[in-house]
Amino acid sequence: MSARPTVAVLDYGSGNVHSAVRALARAGAEVELTQDTEKILNAEGLVVPGVGAFAAVMDALKAIDAPRWIGRRVAGGRPVLGICVGHQILFERGVEHGIAADGMGEWPGEVTALPDDVVVPHMGWNTVRAPEDSVLFEGLQDERFYFVHSYAVQRWDFDQSVEAMHPPQVTWAHHGTDFIAAVENGPLAATQFHPEKSGDAGMALLRNWIKSL
Template sequence: MPFLPRRALSRMSKPSVTVLDYGSGNVRSAVRALEHVGAEVKLSRNADDVLNAQGLLVPGVGAFAAVMDALKSVGALNWIGRRVAGNRPVMGICVGHQILFEEGVEHGVRTEGMGEWPGKVELLKADVVPHMGWNTVEPAEGSQLFKGIEDERFYFVHSYAVQEWNFDVAQPRMKPPAVTWSQHGESRFIAGVENGPLSAVQFHPEKSGDAGAQLLRNWLETL
């Protein structure tokens, strides 16, 4: 077999991604979407699979509190934290995005989130809730996730979101997170965050057609 440079070899191998299986309802569609864009995917709640994959995808549907309870029940909060601390890529989708913030407030009940980013997940201010369907986003300048799809529309299904962002960079030389926004009714809300190894989107890329597929490809390129 002729010698191949390291870069050529890396292009021949598929990036490995674990989709965290903790009882969320949209895991199969996430697995299929990642396989479609070229990933080698495991659906697992096994610690080794979660910690050793090149990328971890955390899906989520339903209530903030229920998702937090389910993640705790399988020990996943610790695994996510270990990956982030070790600079190992993690991506959250929908409620998997929301739980990365400080807290969620639903029906007057406050639930503590992971606290990776400041912010409170709260009810959208709009005549029609949930926010269900296609919407545009305002990508952050230099966004890797939205590279080449800055003007596309994505599929949202949610009633709650983070509507304020106040992030203090600990050191002047640190790169601040890239924050993408969207709008529904009176609420301008966070549609995506890119922060080192940690990325998340409020919408469902696996239901967002070609634009969602390209976003997942863009994420795989960072692994």
């Protein structure tokens, strides 16, 4: 019997991470909540959770030098999964309550408020539109996932004409406007929704990611 893949969940003070730890363990990983550099770099998978405001999450990540470790993993082809604000900070910039903050810039795009003519936060279950050959959403194209957010990336500005070994795959959802629900880009993947709160569909998505490690 093969060993369970090791997954580090980045511990930088973000709230409500224990549900993600438990869900990843149920999905088949050997999980540790940590901010130890060696474990962050050497685990087969790294999960970056995030709850709260974009700027505050970036500040907390910088306080433990996490952007550097995340960047080293991505550069080395080591899988990383961002969740919720952990998804948002992978883009270039976030603007919340008039405060602009730089993100990690792994992908172009800006996190901005959802339209003011819809109920926010966007809280509850929603469908997504995933690419047919998505790894994360294999077998899950008709499922619903659980969202809690008031901000999102609403445009995809990546130059798809540039040839790449792993061209990004973008999954969309709709709440007043289309917004990016997930991105898969080689070793780097992220979801705006919470797979750990998305019942059987979320567990299947986490299993898909763990199998890809």
